[in-house]
Amino acid sequence: MRQNQARRAALLDAAIDVLAREGARGLTFRAVDAQAGVPGGTASNYFANRDDLLTQAGTHVYERLTPDPETMARSLEGPRDREKVLQLMHEVVGRVSAYRAGYLALLELRLEATRRPGLRAVLTPRIRKDVDDNVDYHLSSGLPGDATAVTLLYLAMNWLIVERLTLPDVFGEEQARELVERAVERLIPEV
Template sequence: MRQNPERRTALTDAAIEVLAEQGARGLTFRAVDQRAGVPTGTASNYFPNRDALLTQAGRRVFERLDPGPEAVGEALALPRTRASVDRLMHEMVDRITAFPSGHLAMLELRLESTRRPELRAVLTEQIRANLQENIDFHLASGLPGDAETVVHLYLALSWLIVERLTLPDLFDADRTADLITTLVARLIP
């Protein structure tokens, strides 16, 4: 397998776009090569099989959605109030919906994981770790609410994001913002 990290990343990003545009059934090495603008056969030189490509695409979505240390530092500097949690939840929804192909690709990967136990294991591990990082951050930061509050916010906002990306006419941006604020107000003491 080839080891050029920039090329591997470009192919993985192309796989995310193919998943979002064509679904899991459309994810082929040829489609990834075309989307990445590389010669036919390139993706198969970087990934031993389609399962490896699916798994790497799932990991890459989380890398791209990571807010980064600057955003974490800003979050830690906020007052320990419900208003700060509200701000952070709005920022998170905005960050995720700004990368729609990533979230749509993740939905495709979740569906595909119902048929692929190895992919299911990888996604479960990633999402469990991501949720635990969010819980740990929330608790360590001293923001109001407990671990269950974070889980409830995760579940509710995850579906709100799905609605926003798959049925964008259901809740416009203003309604989405109102729903986030209401949710936080009801969950945060």
């Protein structure tokens, strides 16, 4: 059966919303159909089973989080120094935090991967690739800092995003900005 790609994307967006709101246990074909506003049974026509839906939802989150080529090109305009790294970290925290449902869904998928070896087998190389791509991009772009510094920034920014999305009163907006600045200051050498 030929499938409508726009409807598939809408179903995956709905799955992400359900994951973020209800957790992995609440992700059912019925819940996805209701969230997408489509007739019952639609999601089951697009996804072989629940594991397929979980896996494709995880892939879709990354597609939505990946900056477009224009954003990537703009990210390297100007000097490649510590200040540029700081700008990039603020942009990443802002962009990822703005896609709250996607990031929370990804956290749910990570938790579910501890119980589902098949999902773990899909998520592990995907997230490893994300880390490697971030390091490779940073190093190849001529920005200051080594692979370890980039990995530490990746970990620090991700946990800061978790705090901002799950317990926003732990660190206020100003304190979060200050933490990003201190992390970059301590991990990236001045050029």
